[in-house]
Amino acid sequence: MTGSAAETLTESEEADTEAAPRSGAQLVVEAILAQGVDTVFGYPGGAIMPVYDALPGSGLRHILCRHEQGAAFAAAAYGRMTRKAGVCLATSGPGATNLVTGIADAYMDSVPMIAITGQVAQPVMGTDAFQEVDTFGITMPIVKHSYIVRDAADIPGVFAEAFEVAESGRPGPVLIDLPKDVQQAMAKAATSPAREAQVIELDDDGLRRAEAAIRDADKPLFYLGGGITRAGATGDVRALVERSGIPAVCTLHGNGVLPTDHPQLLGMIGMHGARAANLAVQECDLLINIGGRFDDRATGKLDTFAPHAKVIHFDCDASEISKLRHADVSVHGAMRPAVRSLNPEPGDISAWVQLGIARREEFAPRYDAPGEGVYAPTLLRELSLAAGDRFVAVPDVGQHQMWVAQHCHFSRPEAHLTSGGLGSMGFSLPTAIGAQLAEPDSTVVSISGDGGIMMNIQELATLRRYGIPLKVIVLNNSRLGMVRQWQELFFDGNFSEIDLSDNPDFAKVAEAFGIEAFTVSRRSEVAAGIDRLLAAEGPIFMHVIIDPAENVWPLVAPGKSNSEMMEGGR
Template sequence: MNIMTQPSAEPEIQSAPRTGAQLVVDTLDALGVKCVFGYPGGAIMPVYDAIAHGKTRHILVRHEQAAAFAADSFGRLTGRAGVCLATSGPGATNLITGIANAYLDSVPMVAITGQVPQAMMGTDAFQETDIFGMTMPIVKHSTIVRDPADIPVALAEAFAIAESGRPGPVLVDLPKDVQQAVCENPAKWRGQADVLQAPSPAAIAEAERLIAGSTKPLFYLGGGVARDNASGMVRRIVEESGIPAVATLQGLGVLPPEHPAMLGMLGMHGHRAANMAVQESDLLIVVGARFDDRATGKLAAFAPHASVVHIDVDAAELGKLRHAHAAVCGNLKASLAAIDFQKGDIDAWTRSTAANRVEHAPRYDAPGNGIYAPAMLKTLSERVGDDFVAACDVGQHQMWVAQHCRFSRPQAHLTSGGLGAMGYGLPAAIGAKLAEPDSHVFAICGDGGFQMNIQELATLRRYGIPVKILLLDNAMLGLVRQWQELFFAGNYSEVDLSDNPDFVEVANAFGIEAFSIERREEVDDAIDRLIEARGPILAHVRIDPEENVWPLVPPGASNAEMMEKRR
């Protein structure tokens, strides 16, 4: 039996003569694209001339990298490809970090770039770069459109490829002469669906045999669960089987932290109970995860007693880093539905993991009067509830969000996982709020990453996008400083950000409401003010520059060798 993914609808394009640029806009409208994020320039100007007359909303960002990050978060939340638009040369190259981010985190995206006219390609023309070649290692597919008649098919196929199977970014490069040329009979896309083979019966049978014979089974949940929208099914299976679970950074929210089976995040900054369970387990049931080095630590010492049932849509991941005793390839929902999770006697195991979870639960009784970021983040997420969405930058605060925030679903946790790109938080929050206007969307940033895309405060102001910004300011590149403290003999090289601007004044200059706090007794009122704000708002929170993220698995060490804070 084959499993057919849902094909995108065939775009209905006007039959009257249209320019290539008009066909771009017509096709986006026909495919139901609600908004695109972009920045104009010479080689994409014909599309911008046409987009003013289309139905698709355009959001003018202030840097092309922000367009890609906003499209990324839009794709994570909706499951539909987010769209970013840029001109040739520097416009296109500024998209590259965001495209790489989507590729490494398996996010559906369509990046549309202008290109110099075909007659000038290869001549080192003004603002010419080979964006097709530059992005080849970081896209799922790419194309240069040579004929305006091919535009509807090229774009429809781009969306189908980006959204099917293991999602990812697709690049469509449009030479300027193709945008300007007139076409009377555009090609029609026939809507061929992506075909996924059903999981192998032999692999299913072996998975069931391993599960039934295990006394210490453990679910290992990754970002693929979110991409396949399989969280509800996974929760039901966990609850019916009673098998405990851990999650990767991208898998957080598949089970909320209060779920009795959820032991927390595994890996370098994972929860001790989660890492202990992995190391003691005799069977890992890996669902939509790829054995990333930040999750496994020293791979040779990772889960040394465990057999592996690996369930993934991408056959390339099965056995790539860890031998899979049962390699189940296919759509996650179909694969999970095919497996009978009939387990053996695991009562002693579940009692042990539950006891470790209680014994090693995080503590929030930090001494002093300063603001303890983990406690504030936990309180904020719990007070907002199921509507909480966090678009997180990269650094110490990213790990605190992962360790301490409550997420009701994995799509609510937006973070740059595989690439670890600073500057992600604010533009990602913009994309998230436009994707889900009724959710409480927070950009949670550090003072380093925030300044990498600080110009997007202007985007918030222009469109009145009510994103709430929680800026944790330790006047440091905190995670780099922590590593320099622990592994480089305290040689604090180029991490001092004590000359930061007054962030409240900066926000005010952009027309954004802002306030600052630094004492613990101010936290509750600050959270209330953030939640109740009707427009964009920034809370500048000063925290201790010497506070570290714990636990920590040292580089090159096993996950069993966690370092912890001395109290």
């Protein structure tokens, strides 16, 4: 037989193999692999067991998290780092409901993710069967789209469409609910018609109007939001800011779009924003919002936010434009071509630029706190500088989250993974695991408080099992710190249920999981602790004791204008 004939036979055999019936579970695994996914996160159970039966030998790496919420956070971390949908698996009933917080977190922060849940077999759906819940209905408000697969032959088409929906436009999570009988059924993949790529035309009129508004402004200001990162437009926005010469502020999720030490960046705005940044917003006459949604934690009292400014709003989601703040000029559509096409030519804004720089220097944070105890802002700043450009901070939620945002140095937005919209405690450890697996060469640091670490502490077992070289820091003030601060300031010091002084010795807990651990309790130990943390080749845990009375400053009280910043301490 000639070589060409042999090749023809091989191609024919391959075609026959492709056409052969396969189980729905096998089609699921093949559909995931077809999207270029190499890693999934999950936890098995009865209704998803056929998919788990198809995993061995498939080439798909499965990371067994120790709680489904951890799997959802870890999968979303893949989406946050790569802008490609991360994948998590869970069984029906409690497995699916345990995913809900992670799905909601991804939805609030516009993170692409595919959540795959097992479901009871179709003949018993609706009968309150064992571990049956209406996963489709429960998650409907917190997903971009949902599917219940009724026919195994539809699996390849459903999965291809689900990934496209999750990753396109404004990204978000998509749910695929798989009845067990569909996973077990034998089927040939149905032929799905190719979906036409959505073409979004450039908003030339909006761009020209934006350019005119910039020319007319005396005090223009860029407002940089998390949508920039989701659109992969960081480099384009940096180039735009730099060629314009216009100063900039950022939101919590906009941290890192400009490097923290960028000469045009005045800092983060909002409830715990920098004074120079908040004052600039209050005094500007043109606010150029790129990828921000005017979140309440960023704006403070909305009707006093940027009171003298016209607004230009760039966003891929038309529903966000003028939703909270009227946009005098809107530029709707794909962000990268729009930003590249904007040609800003401001007038003489030198006095405005110098005012921002002077304020940034005047109100710069101080790191000379008195006493011998560990001052968390100083530790975090020194850690980020020592780690360099491969540093990735993954805070949990609370006081330490704001200290990370205020004091760490970020070279890129992916260096700051934070739960912004939902504010989910328990976020840090599993998210950091997903981030470290997505970027093995980065120095990923999970930074939790003593409250947040307890919510997903079981994922230390995941670290140990896979030898993931994650750095874990717990800042322990034996309190629910942010709740305590609010009770001190706004509830007359009536401290209610914030005492965590019965915490375990976290270093010993980590050691019990088989992870190297140590405790730092004095300022003189910080430098050596950071060196030890960064030098570790495997997972390592640094337990840090801090002052229970320390507060986050500045602070804009709820219902107040960003111009009314409270200061305290030093």
